[in-house]
Amino acid sequence: MSQLLLRFAFMYPMITLISYAAIIQNPDFELAPTNITSNTTSPFLLTEQANTLPGWSFHGTVRYVTVANGHAIQLGQNGRINQTFKTTGNSMNYVITFTLAVDRVDCMANNNSFALNISTSESFKVFRFLGLYGNRTWESRAFQFTNMDIIHLQIQKVSIGSSNTSCDPIVDSFLIKGVGPEIFYDGMYILGLSANTFCLCL
Structure with a gap:
């Protein structure tokens, strides 16, 4: 598990996706x-x-x-x-x-x-x-x-x-x-949520 987290720690800057908002009045x-x-x-x-x-x-x-x-x-x-x-x-x-x-x-x-x-x-x-x-x-x-x-x-x-x-x-x-769009990496879907977070979705 620690090795997986370490791999994502190095990968994180590449997969982080900018989050955009739509303006609701x-x-x-x-x-x-x-x-x-x-x-x-x-x-x-x-x-x-x-x-x-x-x-x-x-x-x-x-x-x-x-x-x-x-x-x-x-x-x-x-x-x-x-x-x-x-x-x-x-x-x-x-x-x-x-x-x-x-x-x-x-x-x-x-x-x-x-x-x-x-x-x-x-x-x-x-x-x-x-x-x-x-x-x-x-x-x-x-x-x-x-x-x-x-x-x-x-x-x-x-x-x-x-x-x-x-x-x-x-x-x-x-x-x-x-x-952001889902990215398939090493058997898992990674969903870009914002500029600071991401989700590992099995």
Whole structure:
């Protein structure tokens, strides 16, 4: 094992790949929608006629909510948010990370009544709240997709059964990171993650 690590220590400068980010506007929703007054109570129902959400377009039932660390978006019936942006690098793949949350601890029992469909122009993935961290009402999730110059990102609520609307999913803190292509070396795949790290993937 030590010999393998030593070989990668010498190889590391050659396989390290620069990580590129794609710029998401208002990824944490701290830029508030228009026409919201300072004394507005949370959650605030957005309407396409009265409100715009900086960086995003939205349709259906979409609420602007206050969470522990700031603000987020809650997606109700047919609720979805969209953003289109251009990548800033030449990475082969991109990873989107985001926070998925439920409003209250008692909503965790209803996590099978909804799902989130995260999609780009060519890829999609459906997420459910899994309760990964015990009684915490949030969890970090990730979605990988192949490179494209223009990214059309859509986040949409998907109802699975008789959905409890008081437990609609909450999303926050979107981040996109470019990752390098996999390199096959000595029977293992090496995935360039950033300028300072790499992963040995068996």
